[in-house]
């Protein structure tokens with residue numbers, strides 16, 4: 001791990017119960033942040049927070065379904081009431097299923113992915129905005145190279161990630177000068193349940209990647225921690241990629257892997 005110090009910061013992560021979200025929560029806790037682990041299921045969020053507390057970290061758990069603005073707003077209000085500040089918000093919750101070519105897609109299921117991947121990020125940003133402006137904090141959206149390239153079977157995912165990329169740019173344009181740090185991360189393929197679903201679909205080249213093409217959720221989380229530091233300020237308003245050698249070098253992933 002890079003020597004990143006987030007002591008005294010309060011960080012809220014959506015979808016923190018598994019996959020990349022759980023790894024981000026662990027990494028920010030290891031950097032000294034107080035972690036607010038959120039998940040659709042309070043029990044799942046509590047299980048994550050309990051792990052960090054057992055390891056000597058500081059964490060609590062709240063339920064957030066990102067499709068429900070009222071729930072996001074209530075969780076952020078509860079965090080401010082308990083800690084008096086909010087410094088980092090990671091809009092990580094996301095979905096790619098069901099994977100299907102557009103003509104085979106179910107309209108309700110397609111729309112449900114928009115609710116999570118796009119409206120969920122909007123809901124999280126909207127509810128956290130005032131608190132992050134107050135702290136000069138970071139809003140980070142987990143994005144994807146899918147924002148820039150159509151992939152067979154992923155029309156819902158590519159369209160929503162492209163929209164999230166624009167949302168990140170908008171936040172930066174409207175609030176960057178007031179101190180909001182808004183940024184996206186495109187991690188490339190990360191091993192886990194989402195990639196297992198992609199592989200099972202057999203629908204496009206990503207479903208046929210070799211095992212060596214995946215990075216770990218911990219590597220993606222290392223990038224998130226770095227993006228929460230002033231070192232990443234030149235990239236605010238953009239989607240930062242760790243698929244490039246330069247991106248991995250800046251984050252220190254090449255050095256950590258060596």
Ligand SMILES: NC(=O)c1ccc[n+]([C@@H]2O[C@H](COP(=O)([O-])OP(=O)(O)OC[C@H]3O[C@@H](n4cnc5c(N)ncnc54)[C@H](OP(=O)(O)O)[C@@H]3O)[C@@H](O)[C@H]2O)c1
Pocket residue numbers: 014015016017018019020021039040041064065066067091092093094095116120142143144145186187188189190191192193194195
């Ligand atoms: N894996 C990759 O290769 C990859 C690459 C680029 C970007 N990303 C992005 O990184 C993020 C995390 O991906 P991952 O691989 O960790 O995916 P994952 O293992 O499928 O986990 C997705 C997380 O999102 C949560 N979630 C889904 N719908 C939600 C909702 N309505 N409200 C709150 N939470 C919800 C899930 O909670 P439940 O357990 O309750 O379902 C789970 O915690 C996503 O935004 C994804 O698009 C992933």
